[in-house]
Amino acid sequence: MLNHLQTLEAQSVYILREAYRNLGKLGLLWSIGKDSTVLLWLARKAFFGHCPIPFIHVDTGYKIPEMISYRDQVASDLGLDMIVHQNKEALAAGMGPDKGRLVCCKALKTDALNAMTKEYGFDGLIVGVRRDEEGSRSKERVFSERNQDDEWDHTHQQPELWGQFKTDFPRGHHIRVHPLLEWNELDVWRYIEYEEIPVIDLYFAKNGERYRSLGCAPCTGRIKSEAKNVSDIVTELLTTKTAERSGRAQDREDAYAMQKLRRDGYM
Numbered sequence: 001m002l003n004h005l006q007t008l009e010a011q012s013v014y015i016l017r018e019a020y021r022n023l024g025k026l027g028l029l030w031s032i033g034k035d036s037t038v039l040l041w042l043a044r045k046a047f048f049g050h051c052p053i054p055f056i057h058v059d060t061g062y063k064i065p066e067m068i069s070y071r072d073q074v075a076s077d078l079g080l081d082m083i084v085h086q087n088k089e090a091l092a093a094g095m096g097p098d099k100g101r102l103v104c105c106k107a108l109k110t111d112a113l114n115a116m117t118k119e120y121g122f123d124g125l126i127v128g129v130r131r132d133e134e135g136s137r138s139k140e141r142v143f144s145e146r147n148q149d150d151e152w153d154h155t156h157q158q159p160e161l162w163g164q165f166k167t168d169f170p171r172g173h174h175i176r177v178h179p180l181l182e183w184n185e186l187d188v189w190r191y192i193e194y195e196e197i198p199v200i201d202l203y204f205a206k207n208g209e210r211y212r213s214l215g216c217a218p219c220t221g222r223i224k225s226e227a228k229n230v231s232d233i234v235t236e237l238l239t240t241k242t243a244e245r246s247g248r249a250q251d252r253e254d255a256y257a258m259q260k261l262r263r264d265g266y267m
Contacts, residue, residue: 022167024123035128060108062216087112124175
């Protein structure tokens with residue numbers, strides 16, 4: 001298992017360095033969850049303790065309050081170059097889950113992310129998605145091209161065979177980089193355990209419940225669990241038959257919700 005984790009780590013570090021060397025101005029999305037926190041850890045390893053890429057949090061205004069406190073504390077402790085971005089116009093107009101969860105996600109996540117990308121002039125974004133997490137993400141590439149309108153065509157993508165990645169893209173196109181694409185949920189938690197990575201305690205059970213996936217407070221449910229630490233979570237995942245995102249309301253609203261959002265630029 002240790003060799004497996006070391007192989008995954010080495011591949012992710014290689015991808016991060018290839019992206020930095022070839023893709024121009026980059027940002028790294030940090031959603032506060034376990035995957036992007038592992039990505040933060042790997043980025044600091046890839047660049048010897050100091051990441052030259054700014055960290056980005058797209059704040060919908062509806063995040064679980066503990067996530068925001070955790071974000072600010074970690075950013076301060078590690079001295080992160082941090083960008084926090086909101087779609088303030090949509091929030092001021094009353095945008096929220098009551099408008100429909102896909103409508104809300106598009107306005108507060110997709111549109112906010114696309115606007116931030118243009119405002120800061122990013123050529124690409126590094127994102128902590130995994131293929132096993134959700135159906136549309138299984139169609140991704142490690143270096144995934146978006147056109148000049150931030151649209152993703154999942155039916156027309158370059159092959160990535162034997163670890164060979166395309167890093168030369170048309171000028172003006174936006175690239176998403178996915179260093180964790182080959183990881184699975186159990187890999188992430190085993191790596192967190194091995195590296196002793198501090199994660200937000202919302203993942204740990206209180207009163208018989210915990211969060212398995214983190215998002216906006218109105219749209220993210222808890223699961224029944226007695227897992228009070230990382231080791232307990234690893235043990236729990238070895239036998240669970242429940243999908244990781246089963247607590248996400250937007251996934252239940254539309255079977256193709258994530259694919260529709262990602263087609264338009266969602267992370």
